[in-house]
Amino acid sequence: MTEPFPYPGTPTTAVPGPAGGGDRPPPARFAYDVHTWKEIAHLLANLPVSLVGFVYTVTMLFTGVGLTVTVVGFPLLALGLAGSRVLGRLERARARKLLGVRVEEPSRLPVRGSGGFLPRLWMAVKDPVGWRTVLYELIRLPWGVLTFTVTLTGLFVLWPVLPFVVRGLANADRAMVRGLLSPSDELERRIAELESDRGVVVDTAAADLRRIERDLHDGAQARLVNLAMGLGLAKEKLLEDPDAAASMVEEAHGEVKLALQELRDLARGIHPAVLTDRGLDAALSSVSSRCTVPVKVTVDLAERPAAAIEGIAYFTVSELLQNVSKHSRARSAAVDVWRSDSRLFIQVWDDGCGGASLDRGTGMRGLADRLGAVDGMFVVESPEGGPTTVTAELPWRDRSLDPAGDPPGAGRASVRGRR
Numbered sequence: 001m002t003e004p005f006p007y008p009g010t011p012t013t014a015v016p017g018p019a020g021g022g023d024r025p026p027p028a029r030f031a032y033d034v035h036t037w038k039e040i041a042h043l044l045a046n047l048p049v050s051l052v053g054f055v056y057t058v059t060m061l062f063t064g065v066g067l068t069v070t071v072v073g074f075p076l077l078a079l080g081l082a083g084s085r086v087l088g089r090l091e092r093a094r095a096r097k098l099l100g101v102r103v104e105e106p107s108r109l110p111v112r113g114s115g116g117f118l119p120r121l122w123m124a125v126k127d128p129v130g131w132r133t134v135l136y137e138l139i140r141l142p143w144g145v146l147t148f149t150v151t152l153t154g155l156f157v158l159w160p161v162l163p164f165v166v167r168g169l170a171n172a173d174r175a176m177v178r179g180l181l182s183p184s185d186e187l188e189r190r191i192a193e194l195e196s197d198r199g200v201v202v203d204t205a206a207a208d209l210r211r212i213e214r215d216l217h218d219g220a221q222a223r224l225v226n227l228a229m230g231l232g233l234a235k236e237k238l239l240e241d242p243d244a245a246a247s248m249v250e251e252a253h254g255e256v257k258l259a260l261q262e263l264r265d266l267a268r269g270i271h272p273a274v275l276t277d278r279g280l281d282a283a284l285s286s287v288s289s290r291c292t293v294p295v296k297v298t299v300d301l302a303e304r305p306a307a308a309i310e311g312i313a314y315f316t317v318s319e320l321l322q323n324v325s326k327h328s329r330a331r332s333a334a335v336d337v338w339r340s341d342s343r344l345f346i347q348v349w350d351d352g353c354g355g356a357s358l359d360r361g362t363g364m365r366g367l368a369d370r371l372g373a374v375d376g377m378f379v380v381e382s383p384e385g386g387p388t389t390v391t392a393e394l395p396w397r398d399r400s401l402d403p404a405g406d407p408p409g410a411g412r413a414s415v416r417g418r419r
Helices: 034-066 073-098 117-125 128-157 162-180 186-237 242-270 273-278 280-289 307-328 364-373
Strands: 295-300 333-340 343-350 377-381 388-395
Touching: 034 073, 034 128, 034 162, 073 117, 073 128, 073 162, 128 162, 186 242, 273 280, 273 307, 280 295, 280 307, 280 333, 307 333, 307 343, 307 364, 307 388, 364 377, 364 388
Parallel strands: 295 333
Antiparallel strands: 333 343, 343 388, 377 388
C-alpha cells in the first residue's frame, strides 16, 4: 500500500517500497524546510532514545538469559521480549511522525488456543518480532552516537550542506525501521499460527476420542454386558422354568433395541449418514427438527463442499441449535448457509434472551477454536435481551478436489433457494 508522504503543503511523488513504507520525501535542498527540521529532530533524538533502548535490552537479555537455569528465567525473558515489542511500537510511531515512514504494525502473538501456559510461554520466547526489535536496539546505540554527533556538529560547521547530509542519515534510519521493525516476516507469523492451530486440532481430536470412548463404555457396552448376563441366566432356566426364561429373553430383546439405538445415536454424532448421502440441506433440516423451537433452514449452495468442511459446518450448526434449545428461551430460530467466492458462510439466528458469549461455558469457545484451526472465523452478536446472531465463516474447498470426499455420484447436492 502506497500513501502520500505525510508532510502537508508539499507535492510529493509516491514510490513503492518494502513493507508498505517506501514513500519518498521531496528532494533535499539548501533551504531548511519543515522536512529537514523533522529529520534533524529525529537524528538528534536518536542518542537519548537509543540509550534507553540499549540499556533496557542489555538488562533484559543478561537477566533473562542468565536466569534461564531457574524457573523464572524464561518467563522474565518472555516479559522482556513483550517490552521490546512496546519499544518497537514507539520507534515506529517516532519514525512515522518525523520521517514519514509508513510501516504496518505487526500482528499480535496468537496466544488464544495455544494449549496452556508452557506453549504460550515458548511462543513468546521465540517471538521473531521481539527478537528483531532486540537487534534493532543493540545496533542503534553506536548509530545514535554517530547521528547525534554529525548532526549537532553540522549545525555549526556544515550548515550549507547539512540538508543533504541529514537526508542520507535519515534514509539509513528509514531502511533500519523498514528492515527490522516492519512485519516483513509474515511467513514466520503464519508458521506460528499454523503450529497453534495444529495444537487445537490435536486437542479437539483427543477430546472427541475420549467422548466416544466414554459413550461406548457407559452406554452400549454396559447394555451389552447386561444383555450377555441376561441371556446366560435365561439359558440356565430354559429347562427348569421356561416361562421365566421367556421373560428374560424378552427383556434381553428390549436391551438389544436400546443398545442399537444408542449405537445409532453415537454413529450419528460421529458423522450422520444423511450428511454423507444427501448433503447439508437434508442434514441441517434433520438436526433442526430436534430443536425445541421452530427453525427455518435455508441452504443456498450450487454444489457440495469438501467432506471435511461440510462436516465442520454441520457440527457447528448442531452445537448452536443445542444452545438455542438449552439457553436461549427463544420462540423461533433460523439457519442460513451460503457461499460467497471462496468462503462458506453460516448464520444462526434466534429471538431469545441474548447474552451469549465465548466465555460463558456454552461450547462456543470450542467452536471458535475449531473454526480457527481451519482458517475460519466465528463472530457472536448477542446483546442482553436478544436477538442472537452467530456468523461462522469457513474456507471453501471443492468436493472434487478432496481426496476424502465421496466418489462421483455417491451423493447429490441438495439445493434450496435462499429466501
